[in-house]
Amino acid sequence: CAHPSAKPESAVSPYACQRRTTLNNHNKIFTDALEVLAENLEFCGNQGPSLAFRRAASVLKSLPEALRCLEETQHLPCLGEHCRAIIEEISECGSCSRVEEILNDERYRTMKLFSSVFGVGPKTAENWFCRGLRTFEQVLNEPSIRLNRMQTAGFLFYEDISKPVSRTEASALKIIVEEAVICVNPSATVSITGGFRRGKEFGHDVDFIIKTPEAGQEDTILPAVIERFKSQSILLYSDLQESTFDLRQLPTHRFEAMDHFSKCFLILKLKGEQETGRDWRAVRVDLVAPPLERYAYALLGWSGSTLFERDLRRFARLERGKLLDNHVLYDKATEAVLIICLAVLRTLHHEGFGGAIAGVTV
Ligand code: DCP
Ligand code: MG
Incomplete structure (x- = not known):
């Protein structure tokens, strides 16, 4: 189908830092599913494949409207066959069977529950799961588990800090x-x-x-x-x-x-x-x-989102030959450390970071 607002091939950048993203996600039904798949892979330690689902979700979040048909995804970056099949299934059936399976999976549910505690990362959550623990009550009553200070606070204030x-x-x-x-x-x-x-x-x-x-x-x-x-x-x-x-x-x-x-x-x-x-x-x-x-670098790095930051660094490295992190921008060719001032950072915010990185001066 030819959506009247269908974008030409070049319209959506594969870099999150070059996409304007609305706060209003018009494709939540798809992005929620892709994020469940990503999270499940993260719980299994498969960061690489998980990132592919995160990227696909991020592209869909940047769209100004809801997808109306699968053809509209054809020219979108970061959406491979697998993601398109998921979108198709959701469009046709209202849900994706693999996602439903994950949402009902005991391991996923337990990992999600445990890692929702402040101070509990995927490794600890997995450790508790492998020991047969399934509920907070079981964790708190397990004599061999010694919670660290952060986890103790995490459980103590769980109700409050899990509320947005x-x-x-x-x-x-x-x-x-x-x-x-x-x-x-x-x-x-x-x-x-x-x-x-x-x-x-x-x-x-x-x-x-x-x-x-x-x-x-x-x-x-x-x-x-x-x-x-x-x-x-x-x-x-x-x-x-x-x-x-x-x-x-x-x-x-x-x-x-x-x-x-x-x-x-x-x-x-x-x-x-x-x-x-x-x-x-x-x-x-x-x-x-x-x-x-x-x-300026710290402010930029702490503004997020995580995928935006990741892509900003990837863009700097692959498209501009520069290395970026929360501390500095480094030009590999001239071996120069580039210190951005706040005024430049503000311009970057207005013009889109990715496109402007090349113009950053000392
Ligand atoms: N960050 C960082 N180093 C840390 C912690 C965070 O560079 N030790 C960055 C990553 C995020 C940003 O700071 O881009 C904010 O982190 P949050 O986890 O608080 O994420 P958000 O604020 O984007 O999301 P939320 O609304 O869930 O708090
Ligand atoms: Mg935050």
């Missing part, structure tokens, strides 16, 4: 974080990053980046902010990760989500009437404090 955080709650937290940051360093500033920076209405946590004007302040500010939260009795959990950042380190070819800046993973008490009858809820908050000269 709204934009209103994120804004309330910004005021709290800003107050604490300014109290310990009046010249520091705070910006919201992660999903809320991308305009999402809900998130699983709230991410903040702190800008400090003087060298070295990025290493002292987080412990001081944590102390401040403690003194206000709003700190429920904190995991401070000191900086391992090395100015001389160049980006690698491998995609590493974790960077080397000072950061902390927190659970904070947010005051406000709750459905539970309590007057507060627990919220996951991440703070990162990069050195000023690398602030």
Whole structure:
């Protein structure tokens, strides 16, 4: 069928960083299915094949309208035969049998349940599953399991932190974080990053980046902010990760989500009437404090989404011969380290990152 708005072959880029993506996903029925397939592969440790499903879902999310027929997928990148067959099955039957099978699979369901706990990754979830455990109750009553501090907090605040955080709650937290940051360093500033920076209405946590004007302040500010939260009795959990950042380190070819800046993973008490009858809820908050000269890269890296970041790096490497990570952009040909300033970063945001990377100057 010829959809009136069918795109010509070149319209959709295979790089997420070159696609404008609406916050309103018109193809949720397909992307939900592809993401279940991706997640199931991740639970099995098959990152490569999983990424193919994530890429396909990302392409569909960027479409301005719902797909009307399979032919419309013909010129879309990242959609192989397998993905197209899934789309076809869903179009015809309303669901995909393989996805339904996964959703009913005991291993998938248990892995999903266990890895929904803060501090429980796929390896731990699998370990618990292989030991025959299927419920939280069984895990908590298993004498041979010693939960670490993060997992203990994860179970303790499970109900609250698995509830999505709204934009209103994120804004309330910004005021709290800003107050604490300014109290310990009046010249520091705070910006919201992660999903809320991308305009999402809900998130699983709230991410903040702190800008400090003087060298070295990025290493002292987080412990001081944590102390401040403690003194206000709003700190429920904190995991401070000191900086391992090395100015001389160049980006690698491998995609590493974790960077080397000072950061902390927190659970904070947010005051406000709750459905539970309590007057507060627990919220996951991440703070990162990069050195000023690398602030722009850190902001870019923490804005996400993960696939956007992955493709931005892939684009920089394959299309522009540059290596990018959360710390720096490196030109392989000239062996130059490129420091982007905030003004350039803002332009990149407006013009689309991928297309503008080549124009980045020192
Ligand atoms: N990030 C990073 N290093 C970390 C943690 C996160 O570089 N140690 C990046 C990856 C994400 C972004 O920061 O692109 C935010 O991470 P989140 O997991 O909070 O993801 P989002 O904010 O995009 O989603 P959500 O709405 O679920 O919080
Ligand atoms: Mg987030």
